[in-house]
Amino acid sequence: AQSVTQPDIHITVSEGASLELRCNYSYxxxxxxxxxxxxxxxxxxxxxxYFSGDTLVQGIKGFEAEFKRSQSSFNLRKPSVHWSDAAExxxxxGRNDYKLSFGAGTTVTVRA
Amino acid sequence: GAVVSQHxxxxxxxxxxxxxxxxxxxxFQATTMFWYRQFPKQSLMLMATSNEGSKATYEQGVxxxxxxxxxxxLTLSTLTxxxxxxxxxxxxxxxxxxxxxxxxxFGPGTRLTVT
Numbered sequence: 152a153q154s155v156t157q158p159d160i161h162i163t164v165s166e167g168a169s170l171e172l173r174c175n176y177s178y179x180x181x182x183x184x185x186x187x188x189x190x191x192x193x194x195x196x197x198x199x200x201y202f203s204g205d206t207l208v209q210g211i212k213g214f215e216a217e218f219k220r221s222q223s224s225f226n227l228r229k230p231s232v233h234w235s236d237a238a239e240x241x242x243x244x245g246r247n248d249y250k251l252s253f254g255a256g257t258t259v260t261v262r263a
Numbered sequence: 264g265a266v267v268s269q270h271x272x273x274x275x276x277x278x279x280x281x282x283x284x285x286x287x288x289x290x291f292q293a294t295t296m297f298w299y300r301q302f303p304k305q306s307l308m309l310m311a312t313s314n315e316g317s318k319a320t321y322e323q324g325v326x327x328x329x330x331x332x333x334x335x336x337l338t339l340s341t342l343t344x345x346x347x348x349x350x351x352x353x354x355x356x357x358x359x360x361x362x363x364x365x366x367x368x369f370g371p372g373t374r375l376t377v378t
Contacts, residue, residue: 187369194269194356194371195307241306249295249360251367253306 153178153244157254164232165262172227172257174242183245184225186216189256190238198240201225212236237261266290267359269370276347276377284342284373286357292337293359297367298330301354313340347377 156175164170176182183202187195199210206218216227225242242254266289276282286296295314299307311332312320319332329351331343340359344351354374358367 185366192354192372192374194267195358195369197366197368200366245367249367250297250309250312251307251358252309255306258304 153182153246153252155242155244155252155254157240157242157257159257160255161258161260163260163262166234167231170227170229170232170236170259172240172242172259174225174227174254175223176225176242176244177223178244178246180247184216184218185243185245185251186210186214186225186227187241187243188212188238189241195241198227232259232261234261234263265361265368267293267357267368267370269355269357269373271373272371273374274376276375278348278377279346281343281345282347282375284344284355284357284375286340286342286359286370288338288359288361288368291359291361291368293340294337294362295360296334296340297358297360298332298340298342299356299358301356301372303354307356310342344375347375349377351375352377 154177185200186198198214199208201208201218208216214229240257243251245251268287270285298310301307310325313332313334315334315337321327334340356372358369
């Protein structure tokens with residue numbers, strides 16, 4: 152069975168500083184990997200996805216993620232955080248049957 | 264493109280009543296829809312997979328008689344919480360898959376409060 156670990160429950164970052172959110176997965180086959188963002192009381196918005204090819208993936212809102220097979224990781228980064236980036240971030244791994252398994256999420260707080 | 268809506272966005276019901284939540288894919292046909300449940304400050308937990316024209320597949324521990332799912336068309340799936348109790352209060356989110364690739368498109372969620 153697949154699983155997703157997001158080691159950081161809560162991260163606080165200053166506006167303008169860089170942000171990195173960690174994600175490790177366990178899955179026997181080639182995974183489909185996703186990062187989603189959720190604002191309070193809202194649904195999920197897809198930031199980026201990795202299916203195959205270039206291991207550095209660019210997403211929306213200035214986010215990028217790098218797939219490292221050797222480390223079973225898919226970490227999310229943003230060079231300069233904006234106050235509007237404060238939200239909950241979920242990493243997810245997709246299987247061949249299209250089901251998704253989500254990590255526990257990382258709450259990002261942005262301080263002025 | 265790829266917009267998924269849910270209705271209602273919020274619902275409050277009394278214990279013992281049933282509540283229906285609709286999930287619609289607005290601009291594509293969804294061969295598969297998924298229903299998730301999310302408790303406060305927790306992750307999404309897959310409840311069931313809904314395929315158009317066939318019975319839903321429930322995840323382990325999810326009561327199929329409690330959470331009735333109907334996927335009558337390629338653009339609509341409904342989740343009915345039967346005989347709701349306060350412990351069913353949660354945020355319910357649906358997603359839709361159009362049959363190509365692995366991406367799911369998520370609805371905005373429905374906040375259910377059972378009093």
